[in-house]
Amino acid sequence: MRTSHKLWPRLALASGATVATLALITGCTAGSTTPDSSSAPAETSAGEETTGGSTGGTIRIGFSGPAADHGWLGAINTAAIAEAEKFDDVELIVAEGTNDANLQISQVETFINDGVDAIVLLPTDGAALTDVAIQAMEAGIPVINVDREFSSTFAARTTILGDNYGMGVSAGTYICEQLEGQDDAVVAEIAGIDSLPLTQDRSQGFEDALDDCGLEVSNRVAADFTVQGGEAAASQLLSAAPKIDALWNHDDDQGVGVLAAIDAAGRDEFFMVGGAGSANVMRAIQADDSVLKATVIYPSTQAADGISLARLIVQNEGMEELVENSVPRKIQLFAPVVTKENVEVYLPSAFES
Known part of the structure; x- marks a missing residue:
């Protein structure tokens, strides 16, 4: 034996x-997005909790990921967009998928200059995108790091991984x-x-x-x-x-x-x-x-989870099933076996x- x-x-x-997953507080019913340019990010230093500059209006989330040249990566993008559409108060700004780290850096810089409320980022290269992610955090914009980790803990408010x-x-x-x-x-x-x-x-x-x-x-x-x-x-x-x-x-x-x-x-x-x-x-x-x-x-839901987490972080909300009233710094998803x-x-x- x-x-x-x-x-x-x-x-x-x-x-x-059946693997149970943590449900996120949504706070709103699904519907179309109503843009509101009055939102502005609060200023914090890297690693600190954002004060959520747009808790009363539209939450503008920038999303950047690699080119969808693989079924899993395509699903990452599709799921993120679908998740954003569930919320009346979320405007998702999607950058073109790329495998060029320099181009992705410029996309994040554009998000920073545009004053988005949060950034969900699946980096084509975690180390290469670390510095610009830190810049976003220092500008008071929480970064949700998806799948490929940055090389500094100061580069992300929350990291969600497979x-x-x-x-x-x-x-x-x-x-x-x-x-x-x-x-x-x-x-x-x-x-x-x-x-x-x-x-x-x-x-x-x-x-x-x-x-x-x-x-x-x-x-x-x-x-x-x-x-x-x-x-x-x-x-x-x-x-x-x-x-x-x-x-x-x-x-x-x-x-x-x-x-x-x-x-x-x-x-x-x-x-x-x-x-x-x-x-x-x-x-x-x-x-x-x-x-x-x-x-x-x-899971190909990591970026979709990132959208929901970004919204909660901007709103200063936590996850419903946790006693802690803030979103965790790191979440790692389970790898279940699927059988007949x-x-x-x-x-x-x-x-x-």
């Missing part, structure tokens, strides 16, 4: 479990549970871009969870988060590994190519776990007619890849 999985509570990964390490732990723990008693099981891994810290964190979490139940990664390749890259990497892996019992693919967008390679090779002796939580993967899990049996969510048993809970918020 294997040891219990100390890294991750088994109850949290039970196939029928859990890359937790994704690996969730995937590894699920595989451990499915392979209970198979000490010689062959576990394979198709990672994303190996040079990225997020990929390294996912792989480390996966390795740690497998180690906890006496397994290890037998075959590993890296792709590039694209369909083409996933297909090429999977073809390489399948050629090198004549037998596999379980496979974790880090990203559902590249998973489209991974599944194509698996179909082309005629392999079906193993089960596959995806990553990120795309709608097409969840539909495949629901159909239960392929090797794909589960995926681990990396609970897919209907997560499919409505899944992104298309």
Whole structure:
């Protein structure tokens, strides 16, 4: 009998479990935005609580993120815009998505010059955007940092993150549970871009969870988060590994190519776990007619949550379920496993890849 999985509570990964999330105080009903140019940000020093310059009028929020060249990033932008539209008192100013750090810096500088009330920022490069984010904070404009962290705590009022390490732990723990008693099981891994810290964190979490139940990664390749890259990497892996019992693919967008390679090779002796939580993967899990049996969510709601948090911060409000009357400095979202048993809970918020 294997040891219990100390890294991750088994109850949290039970196939029928529903993960509750903290509900945010909305304060207004959904409706159209009514611009009000009279709003102005209050002056604070970096790291201090803003006094909320527009609690009685329209809250102007600037939003900037990378180019939507990936299904998950596209969903980030769409969800942020949809969340802003729920509030009568929010005007969302959306900068064009870009992977150019210098262009994104100029976008934030424009937000500062325009005197927005808050900025929600998913930086193309957290370190490169740190200085301009500090400038915004020093101008009294709270910055909500999404997904990719700045290199200084003074650059953001609140940071909201997914859990890359937790994704690996969730995937590894699920595989451990499915392979209970198979000490010689062959576990394979198709990672994303190996040079990225997020990929390294996912792989480390996966390795740690497998180690906890006496397994290890037998075959590993890296792709590039694209369909083409996933297909090429999977073809390489399948050629090198004549037998596999379980496979974790880090990203559902590249998973489209991974599944194509698996179909082309005629392999079906193993089960596959995806990553990120795309709608097409969840539909495949629901159909239960392929090797794909589960995926681990990396929430595409982070910027949408950032919009709601920005509004609360400007209004000097807190989160309804917390005793503390201010929004926390950091929020990290859970990485649940989606299976056939609970897919209907997560499919409505899944992104298309």
